[in-house]
Amino acid sequence: MAQLCCVNADCADVGKQNKGNLSVRTGKGGGRWRVLRCSTCRTEFSERKGTALFNTTMEPSRIEAVAACPKEGRGIRKTARLTGASKCGVTAIAMRLGLHAKVVRDQRVRDLSIKEAQLDEKWPFVGCKQKNCDPLDPADDAPITGDRGDQWDHTALDVDSRMVVSLVVGKLTQDNLEKIVADFAARSGGSPPS
Numbered sequence: 032m033a034q035l036c037c038v039n040a041d042c043a044d045v046g047k048q049n050k051g052n053l054s055v056r057t058g059k060g061g062g063r064w065r066v067l068r069c070s071t072c073r074t075e076f077s078e079r080k081g082t083a084l085f086n087t088t089m090e091p092s093r094i095e096a097v098a099a100c101p102k103e104g105r106g107i108r109k110t111a112r113l114t115g116a117s118k119c120g121v122t123a124i125a126m127r128l129g130l131h132a133k134v135v136r137d138q139r140v141r142d143l144s145i146k147e148a149q150l151d152e153k154w155p156f157v158g159c160k161q162k163n164c165d166p167l168d169p170a171d172d173a174p175i176t177g178d179r180g181d182q183w184d185h186t187a188l189d190v191d192s193r194m195v196v197s198l199v200v201g202k203l204t205q206d207n208l209e210k211i212v213a214d215f216a217a218r219s220g221g222s223p224p225s
Protein backbone atom coordinates (compact mmCIF):
# COMPACT_ATOMS: atom_id res chain seq x y z
CA MET A 32 0.00 0.00 0.00
CA ALA A 33 2.95 2.33 0.70
CA GLN A 34 3.71 2.64 -3.02
CA LEU A 35 0.13 3.45 -4.00
CA CYS A 36 -1.47 6.83 -4.31
CA CYS A 37 -4.72 8.43 -5.44
CA VAL A 38 -4.93 8.72 -9.24
CA ASN A 39 -7.82 11.17 -9.41
CA ALA A 40 -6.42 14.32 -11.04
CA ASP A 41 -8.93 16.49 -9.16
CA CYS A 42 -7.91 15.15 -5.74
CA ALA A 43 -5.82 17.24 -3.34
CA ASP A 44 -3.76 14.12 -2.59
CA VAL A 45 -3.23 12.94 -6.17
CA GLY A 46 0.16 11.27 -6.58
CA LYS A 47 1.03 11.52 -2.87
CA GLN A 48 2.13 8.36 -1.11
CA ASN A 49 1.70 7.43 2.55
CA LYS A 50 -0.94 10.07 3.26
CA GLY A 51 -3.23 7.55 4.97
CA ASN A 52 -6.05 8.41 2.56
CA LEU A 53 -6.28 5.02 0.85
CA SER A 54 -8.13 1.94 2.04
CA VAL A 55 -9.09 -1.29 0.34
CA ARG A 56 -12.77 -1.51 -0.49
CA THR A 57 -14.31 -4.66 0.85
CA GLY A 58 -17.67 -6.20 0.10
CA LYS A 59 -18.92 -6.13 -3.49
CA GLY A 60 -16.82 -7.09 -6.41
CA GLY A 61 -14.14 -9.67 -5.84
CA GLY A 62 -12.29 -9.08 -9.08
CA ARG A 63 -8.70 -9.94 -9.69
CA TRP A 64 -7.32 -6.63 -8.46
CA ARG A 65 -8.07 -4.74 -5.26
CA VAL A 66 -10.31 -1.70 -5.40
CA LEU A 67 -8.97 1.25 -3.45
CA ARG A 68 -10.94 4.08 -1.91
CA CYS A 69 -9.51 7.55 -1.36
CA SER A 70 -10.95 9.28 1.73
CA THR A 71 -9.86 12.71 0.45
CA CYS A 72 -11.84 12.73 -2.80
CA ARG A 73 -14.08 9.73 -2.04
CA THR A 74 -13.42 8.02 -5.36
CA GLU A 75 -12.72 4.35 -5.89
CA PHE A 76 -10.33 2.90 -8.44
CA SER A 77 -8.48 -0.27 -9.31
CA GLU A 78 -5.06 -0.56 -7.71
CA ARG A 79 -3.74 -0.95 -11.27
CA LYS A 80 -5.17 2.32 -12.57
CA GLY A 81 -2.42 4.65 -13.74
CA THR A 82 0.07 1.80 -14.16
CA ALA A 83 1.42 0.43 -17.43
CA LEU A 84 -0.58 -2.75 -16.93
CA PHE A 85 -4.06 -1.28 -16.33
CA ASN A 86 -6.69 -3.20 -18.36
CA THR A 87 -4.29 -5.87 -19.55
CA THR A 88 -5.35 -9.50 -19.46
CA MET A 89 -1.94 -11.14 -19.86
CA GLU A 90 -0.58 -13.00 -16.84
CA PRO A 91 1.86 -10.78 -14.87
CA SER A 92 4.56 -13.47 -15.00
CA ARG A 93 4.29 -13.57 -18.79
CA ILE A 94 4.44 -9.79 -19.01
CA GLU A 95 7.64 -9.89 -16.97
CA ALA A 96 9.08 -12.47 -19.35
CA VAL A 97 8.11 -10.35 -22.37
CA ALA A 98 9.58 -7.21 -20.78
CA ALA A 99 12.90 -8.95 -20.15
CA CYS A 100 13.44 -9.87 -23.80
CA PRO A 101 14.40 -6.54 -25.47
CA LYS A 102 17.50 -6.07 -23.31
CA GLU A 103 18.70 -9.44 -24.61
CA GLY A 104 18.23 -8.17 -28.13
CA ARG A 105 15.27 -10.43 -28.87
CA GLY A 106 12.76 -9.31 -31.46
CA ILE A 107 9.00 -9.74 -31.49
CA ARG A 108 8.91 -13.17 -33.12
CA LYS A 109 11.55 -14.66 -30.84
CA THR A 110 9.93 -13.13 -27.75
CA ALA A 111 6.59 -14.62 -28.73
CA ARG A 112 8.13 -18.04 -29.23
CA LEU A 113 10.01 -17.95 -25.92
CA THR A 114 7.19 -16.64 -23.74
CA GLY A 115 4.17 -18.29 -25.35
CA ALA A 116 2.54 -14.89 -25.95
CA SER A 117 1.10 -13.98 -29.36
CA LYS A 118 3.00 -11.57 -31.60
CA CYS A 119 0.17 -9.05 -31.18
CA GLY A 120 0.37 -9.51 -27.40
CA VAL A 121 4.12 -8.91 -27.42
CA THR A 122 3.71 -5.78 -29.54
CA ALA A 123 0.91 -4.45 -27.32
CA ILE A 124 2.90 -4.99 -24.12
CA ALA A 125 6.03 -3.45 -25.65
CA MET A 126 4.03 -0.36 -26.68
CA ARG A 127 2.45 -0.04 -23.23
CA LEU A 128 5.72 -0.42 -21.36
CA GLY A 129 7.56 1.87 -23.74
CA LEU A 130 5.01 4.67 -23.52
CA HIS A 131 4.81 4.32 -19.73
CA ALA A 132 8.59 4.35 -19.40
CA LYS A 133 8.69 7.47 -21.56
CA VAL A 134 6.33 9.29 -19.19
CA VAL A 135 8.17 8.12 -16.06
CA ARG A 136 11.53 9.01 -17.56
CA ASP A 137 10.30 12.43 -18.54
CA GLN A 138 9.10 13.06 -14.98
CA ARG A 139 12.10 11.71 -13.11
CA VAL A 140 15.15 12.34 -15.26
CA ARG A 141 15.59 15.97 -14.28
CA ASP A 142 17.91 18.23 -12.26
CA LEU A 143 20.92 16.03 -12.98
CA SER A 144 24.49 16.96 -12.26
CA ILE A 145 26.57 15.38 -15.00
CA LYS A 146 30.35 15.37 -15.19
CA GLU A 147 30.70 13.99 -18.68
CA ALA A 148 28.16 13.60 -21.45
CA GLN A 149 28.29 11.52 -24.60
CA LEU A 150 26.13 12.42 -27.56
CA ASP A 151 25.77 9.91 -30.32
CA GLU A 152 23.44 8.70 -33.02
CA LYS A 153 22.63 5.20 -34.19
CA TRP A 154 21.22 4.36 -37.57
CA PRO A 155 18.29 2.03 -37.93
CA PHE A 156 15.60 2.20 -40.60
CA VAL A 157 11.83 1.73 -40.63
CA GLY A 158 10.20 -0.28 -43.42
CA CYS A 159 13.09 0.10 -45.85
CA LYS A 160 16.41 1.89 -46.19
CA GLN A 161 16.27 5.49 -47.37
CA LYS A 162 17.84 4.63 -50.72
CA ASN A 163 15.04 2.11 -51.38
CA CYS A 164 12.20 4.48 -50.50
CA ASP A 165 9.73 5.24 -53.28
CA PRO A 166 9.76 8.97 -54.06
CA LEU A 167 6.20 8.68 -55.40
CA ASP A 168 4.89 7.25 -52.11
CA PRO A 169 3.90 10.05 -49.68
CA ALA A 170 5.06 7.95 -46.73
CA ASP A 171 8.47 7.47 -48.32
CA ASP A 172 9.28 10.64 -50.14
CA ALA A 173 9.82 13.00 -47.24
CA PRO A 174 13.52 12.90 -46.37
CA ILE A 175 12.94 15.21 -43.42
CA THR A 176 9.60 14.17 -41.96
CA GLY A 177 8.78 10.74 -43.48
CA ASP A 178 8.04 7.85 -41.13
CA ARG A 179 9.77 5.28 -43.32
CA GLY A 180 13.37 5.01 -44.37
CA ASP A 181 16.30 6.08 -42.20
CA GLN A 182 15.36 6.94 -38.62
CA TRP A 183 18.22 7.83 -36.33
CA ASP A 184 18.29 7.34 -32.56
CA HIS A 185 19.95 10.50 -31.25
CA THR A 186 21.06 9.75 -27.70
CA ALA A 187 22.71 11.74 -24.93
CA LEU A 188 24.28 9.62 -22.17
CA ASP A 189 25.63 10.32 -18.73
CA VAL A 190 29.04 8.65 -19.12
CA ASP A 191 29.34 7.64 -15.42
CA SER A 192 26.02 5.80 -15.12
CA ARG A 193 25.44 5.08 -18.86
CA MET A 194 21.89 6.35 -18.36
CA VAL A 195 20.19 7.67 -21.48
CA VAL A 196 19.30 11.18 -20.42
CA SER A 197 17.80 12.32 -23.73
CA LEU A 198 16.52 10.52 -26.78
CA VAL A 199 15.26 11.95 -30.06
CA VAL A 200 14.18 9.60 -32.85
CA GLY A 201 13.99 10.91 -36.40
CA LYS A 202 15.87 11.96 -39.48
CA LEU A 203 19.43 13.19 -39.20
CA THR A 204 18.66 16.89 -39.34
CA GLN A 205 19.95 20.07 -37.76
CA ASP A 206 16.56 20.43 -36.11
CA ASN A 207 16.79 17.05 -34.34
CA LEU A 208 20.38 17.71 -33.27
CA GLU A 209 19.31 20.99 -31.72
CA LYS A 210 16.38 19.22 -30.04
CA ILE A 211 18.57 16.69 -28.25
CA VAL A 212 21.07 19.30 -27.11
CA ALA A 213 18.23 21.45 -25.75
CA ASP A 214 16.58 18.48 -24.01
CA PHE A 215 19.85 17.41 -22.43
CA ALA A 216 20.60 20.93 -21.27
CA ALA A 217 17.13 21.23 -19.71
CA ARG A 218 17.57 17.99 -17.73
CA SER A 219 21.14 18.61 -16.62
CA GLY A 220 20.98 22.30 -15.80
CA GLY A 221 23.59 22.93 -18.45
CA SER A 222 26.12 20.47 -16.94
CA PRO A 223 28.73 19.57 -17.93
CA PRO A 224 29.81 23.14 -18.62
CA SER A 225 30.56 23.71 -22.29
Ligand SMILES: [Zn+2]
Pocket residue numbers: 037038039042043044045069070071072073074
Ligand atom coordinates in the same frame (compact mmCIF):
# COMPACT_ATOMS: atom_id res chain seq x y z
ZN1 LIG B 1 -8.20 11.08 -3.97
